[in-house]
Amino acid sequence: MCPVLSLNNLALSKKKGVICSTVVALALLGSGPALAQAPQSVQQSCMVCHGQTGENTIYPIVPRLNGQQVQYLAWQLQQFKKHTRADQNAQIYMWPVAQALDQQDIQALAKYYAAQSPMHSASSPRPGVSAGKQIFLQGIASQGIPACMACHAVNATGRGTFPRLAGQRYGYMVQQLKYLHDGSRVNPIMQPIAEKLTIQQMQDVAAYLSGLH
Ligand code: HEC
Ligand code: HEC
Known part of the structure; x- marks a missing residue:
């Protein structure tokens, strides 16, 4: 079995046999360059809620991050970490995540999401x-x-x-x-x-x- 599918674990995974390497190779093929360049925490954490590229199509209260301004992204991650963005959903969902990030992680994540093709909605127009x-x-x-x-x-x-x-x-x-x-x-x-x-x-x-x- 292959517990975590990420580039950084590839060396470890190889020891675990052919099935695992094949799964990793397929995952890389499927997602193209985005996955190859993604910081490790994208696969380990962010994608569960925000999606691999930041284009969250599932949860209405979770923001899209793809194509967001790089400075804004970094600034918000710092605010979650410092607890100065303290609304209820920030406390529940983002405080524990941001706690684990250092300044280097924050810059890398902000750059990664800002570089993805910009967010857009596929649903039909709403009234108003x-x-x-x-x-x-x-x-x-x-x-x-x-x-x-x-x-x-x-x-x-x-x-x-x-x-x-x-x-x-x-x-x-x-x-x-x-x-x-x-x-x-x-x-x-x-x-x-x-x-x-x-x-x-x-x-x-x-x-x-x-x-x-
Ligand atoms: C458990 C779900 C969850 C995970 C995991 C998660 N987020 Fe979030 N994220 C949220 C929610 C919910 C919000 C909205 C918080 C609010 O309402 O204040 C949010 C907000 C944000 C924002 C603010 C965006 C804006 O437009 O203001 C950024 C940036 C962000 N997340 C980045 C990340 C990054 C980077 C990771 C991985 C290291 C991550 N998130 C992991 C749920 C999650
Ligand atoms: C004078 C400048 C200014 C004007 C005018 C302004 N905004 Fe903002 N807006 C901001 C700033 C700065 C932020 C980021 C706040 C933060 O860092 O927490 C923001 C954040 C937001 C957010 C949250 C985005 C996110 O990803 O979390 C929304 C939604 C928003 N503005 C909507 C509006 C709307 C609607 C109007 C007009 C009625 C408006 N803004 C007018 C400066 C402005």
Whole structure:
């Protein structure tokens, strides 16, 4: 048997016989270069929830990571490690994971996920897309809400520590806007904006963004 299928274990696995090496070879063929370059923790941990390339297609509350801004990814991993990103799902799912990462791991993981082809949704459009588009591009003057694109970029591709939102999971974005709204996720830039959004407006803007490529 071959307990862990990763490049770093190949030497060990060889001792265990032909079946194991064949499985490793097939796994490598199937996933192409992405697997070959992936830091070891991707196979051992991250992929269970985020997927091998970061394109999570299973769990609504788990963010996609593929094509996310490299600086943003590294910054968030540091926040989980320092416990300064402390919303409930961060505590349950990411604190134990980030605990085990050192600065070198963080940089390698951020680079790996940022380099994957960008996240996108395959599901059909949700209601609220046109209202959401207006919020994203123009903001809501009557509520003092600025245009989201001012920071997240016109196509929502993000920039530096401003995250990419295009193609991100709908459920994840609504959840984060609620966390930022109620102050359980702390950020001096994004929090005052999320505080002013209604639940309906969060859903509309997330509907628009999740469908962007
Ligand atoms: C048990 C499931 C699970 C595992 C394993 C896991 N994650 Fe996560 N990850 C989550 C969830 C859930 C969130 C959302 C946390 C929140 O709501 O604050 C998250 C959030 C993140 C974020 C923040 C993304 C954003 O858009 O803000 C990054 C970066 C991240 N994970 C990277 C990783 C890396 C790298 C690994 C492997 C070393 C990993 N995760 C392993 C479940 C997981
Ligand atoms: C002044 C700049 C700015 C504006 C304007 C702005 N954001 Fe943000 N946004 C940020 C920053 C910075 C973060 C990252 C917060 C952090 O590091 O925790 C963020 C994070 C987010 C996240 C969480 C993404 C993730 O992967 O976890 C969502 C969702 C979001 N913004 C949506 C919006 C929406 C919707 C609007 C418009 C109503 C908007 N933002 C306007 C700066 C901005």
